[in-house]
Amino acid sequence: MADRRALFALDGTVYLDGNSLGALPEAVPGRIADVIRREWGELRIRSWDESGWWTAPERIGDLIAPLVGAAPGQIVVGDSTSVNVFKAVVGAIRLARAGTDGNPAGTARDELLVDASTFPTDGYIAASAARMTGCEIRAVLPRDVPQALGPRTAAVLLNHVDYRGGRLHDLPSLTRAVRAAGAYTVWDLCHSAGALPVGLDAHGVDLAVGCTYKYLNGGPGSPAYLYVRRDLQPLFDSPLPGWTGHAEPFGMHRGYTPGEGALRGRVGTPEILSALALEEALTVWDGVAIEEVRAKSLALTDFFLECVARYVPEGRVEVMTPAAHHERGSQIALRCADAEPVMAGLIARGVVGDFRAPDTLRFGFTPLYLSFAETERAARVLGEVLAARP
Numbered sequence: 001m002a003d004r005r006a007l008f009a010l011d012g013t014v015y016l017d018g019n020s021l022g023a024l025p026e027a028v029p030g031r032i033a034d035v036i037r038r039e040w041g042e043l044r045i046r047s048w049d050e051s052g053w054w055t056a057p058e059r060i061g062d063l064i065a066p067l068v069g070a071a072p073g074q075i076v077v078g079d080s081t082s083v084n085v086f087k088a089v090v091g092a093i094r095l096a097r098a099g100t101d102g103n104p105a106g107t108a109r110d111e112l113l114v115d116a117s118t119f120p121t122d123g124y125i126a127a128s129a130a131r132m133t134g135c136e137i138r139a140v141l142p143r144d145v146p147q148a149l150g151p152r153t154a155a156v157l158l159n160h161v162d163y164r165g166g167r168l169h170d171l172p173s174l175t176r177a178v179r180a181a182g183a184y185t186v187w188d189l190c191h192s193a194g195a196l197p198v199g200l201d202a203h204g205v206d207l208a209v210g211c212t213y214k215y216l217n218g219g220p221g222s223p224a225y226l227y228v229r230r231d232l233q234p235l236f237d238s239p240l241p242g243w244t245g246h247a248e249p250f251g252m253h254r255g256y257t258p259g260e261g262a263l264r265g266r267v268g269t270p271e272i273l274s275a276l277a278l279e280e281a282l283t284v285w286d287g288v289a290i291e292e293v294r295a296k297s298l299a300l301t302d303f304f305l306e307c308v309a310r311y312v313p314e315g316r317v318e319v320m321t322p323a324a325h326h327e328r329g330s331q332i333a334l335r336c337a338d339a340e341p342v343m344a345g346l347i348a349r350g351v352v353g354d355f356r357a358p359d360t361l362r363f364g365f366t367p368l369y370l371s372f373a374e375t376e377r378a379a380r381v382l383g384e385v386l387a388a389r390p
């Protein structure tokens with residue numbers, strides 16, 4: 001995988017923030033220049049057809065699909081993660097009430113469970129979705145979900161990897177438990193897609209969302225994606241039925257008839273510039289198996305933990321990320337007094353991680369472009385920064 005590093009614009013800094021904004025793939029600027037100058041500048045309106053702009057959301061969804069273990073035709077790219085959380089959660093509640101999967105129509109399912117440790121936006125959006133659908137919302141830690149499920153549960157919104165501490169949750173068993181209760185899962189893959197195998201199809205996940213600017217390196221504000229399992233697509237009833245998801249978008253009909261397949265998740269005109277930057281960014285995955293990525297990610301994070309133990313003065317940091325591989329994402333989080341100035345010190349010395357309030361140092365490990373030598377340097381610099389502070 002060391003050959004992949006040359007595909008990215010990197011310099012002498014140790015970049016451990018790819019879990020927040022992935023580094024720039026070298027192929028992107030040229031593609032975007034061409035999209036702007038030629039496709040927009042010269043072809044203008046013809047590009048919707050001739051340059052494949054109109055179908056970009058599904059086409060790019062199919063490029064993400066193998067990275068998250070999905071067969072083609074189930075992922076559509078567009079909008080932000082927050083907006084897709086809304087579509088997926090309301091869609092899941094409507095599915096639960098639609099009498100699918102052995103759930104007798106009319107069963108009153110009026111409860112929404114939300115990961116108590118979720119990234120905040122998911123929680124905010126879920127609270128609004130619950131209000132709009134007449135659901136009661138309950139915050140539950142992922143490990144407590146099986147006991148919390150009941151006949152009233154409509155949907156469960158979970159983060160695959162915790163954004164703060166880096167804990168990986170048990171997607172296969174939680175998905176099974178939710179299904180057995182007749183409810184629907186929505187998994188947020190922001191911190192797992194591109195870092196580890198997800199297996200959406202293999203584990204029978206119902207709906208999933210994720211961003212593309214973290215481990216998928218799509219660039220700032222690149223469009224997010226929505227996965228709706230194929231057999232649920234005909235029943236998926238989007239709460240944002242925009243014209244580009246219509247069966248006949250150019251029929252200009254007064255009433256809404258949803259299109260077929262993944263494009264049901266579309267809303268308005270796709271964000272072409274950022275979508276095509278993402279499409280080009282995804283070429284760095286050509287010929288890479290996600291299992292290989294996972295193996296290197298675990299080796300890097302193991303090595304970082306070893307180096308932290310070696311270089312950091314006793315008692316100055318506490319490892320928040322689980323030691324067990326099956327519970328670890330692709331980042332290491334350390335609890336540390338004065339974490340904010342400590343991270344500023346690291347950044348000033350060319351080691352870029354990030355700080356999360358109130359006391360967390362986060363280090364994201366992007367296997368495609370990170371080396372073991374850089375990993376060692378990051379821990380060494382952390383030790384030096386801490387040793388220099390009282």
Ligand SMILES: *Cc1c(COP(=O)(O)O)cnc(C)c1O
Pocket residue numbers: 080081082083118119121122159163188190191211224
């Ligand atoms: C990064 C992240 C988001 C970001 O949401 P946007 O709408 O793309 O800003 C949402 N959820 C999780 C779990 C994240 O890690």
